[in-house]
Amino acid sequence: MSRPVFREAMEECYAKLTELGLLIQDILNDCMGLPPGFLKEYNSDRGLDVMVALRYFSSSSREGEEIGLSEHEDGSCVSFVFQDGVGGLEVLKDGQWIAAEPADGSIVVNIGDVLRVLSNNTFRSATHRVVRKAAHRHSFGFFWSIHGDKWVEPLTEFAAKIGGAPQYRGFKYNEYMQRFMKSRTDPQARPEDAFSVSHYAI
Numbered sequence: 001m002s003r004p005v006f007r008e009a010m011e012e013c014y015a016k017l018t019e020l021g022l023l024i025q026d027i028l029n030d031c032m033g034l035p036p037g038f039l040k041e042y043n044s045d046r047g048l049d050v051m052v053a054l055r056y057f058s059s060s061s062r063e064g065e066e067i068g069l070s071e072h073e074d075g076s077c078v079s080f081v082f083q084d085g086v087g088g089l090e091v092l093k094d095g096q097w098i099a100a101e102p103a104d105g106s107i108v109v110n111i112g113d114v115l116r117v118l119s120n121n122t123f124r125s126a127t128h129r130v131v132r133k134a135a136h137r138h139s140f141g142f143f144w145s146i147h148g149d150k151w152v153e154p155l156t157e158f159a160a161k162i163g164g165a166p167q168y169r170g171f172k173y174n175e176y177m178q179r180f181m182k183s184r185t186d187p188q189a190r191p192e193d194a195f196s197v198s199h200y201a202i
């Protein structure tokens, strides 16, 4: 594919993903019982959305190289993953890793930490990872984000709805993202010291 054609295809893809993000955000807005358009207005800046192409090398017999992407929760608001047929994406449920089997034409939708905090831990960002398989794997992610200056804290609507106290302290998204990215690129010696949204848990 020539470069201008590739660029055009990517731009079209990005525009479609933005439409998808807006749609899913509206659906989540309803599911969360928020006033119509609340999330759309809260999250009106599309500047930090990011699309990434990922490539995982095939597994080798060397110990310690089984994991392609270590366990984490997404720091976004919502994220979308397109995977090829190789597989390897796993989700942690009740202490067990469950394979998110690739299915043609499907998109994996993950709740990110922003929604987890806004919803006062009602909508949870799932812990997931990628294990290497015998073949190389390609995937493609789109992270529906929020503006870096945004303040993230449990919405009072939720505290009222679940009748409990806020479960997180508020934070500025930029600061949280910087610590999140540092912990991903410069991991702690002890995995239990890794930075995650639980840092803000009350």
Ligand SMILES: O=C(O)CCC(=O)C(=O)O
Pocket: 054, 069, 074, 081, 083, 089, 128, 130, 139, 140, 141
């Ligand atoms: O490659 C995948 O299937 C998942 C990628 C992922 O979880 C991420 O980039 O946050």
Ligand SMILES: [Fe+2]
Pocket: 072, 073, 074, 128
């Ligand atoms: Fe992820």
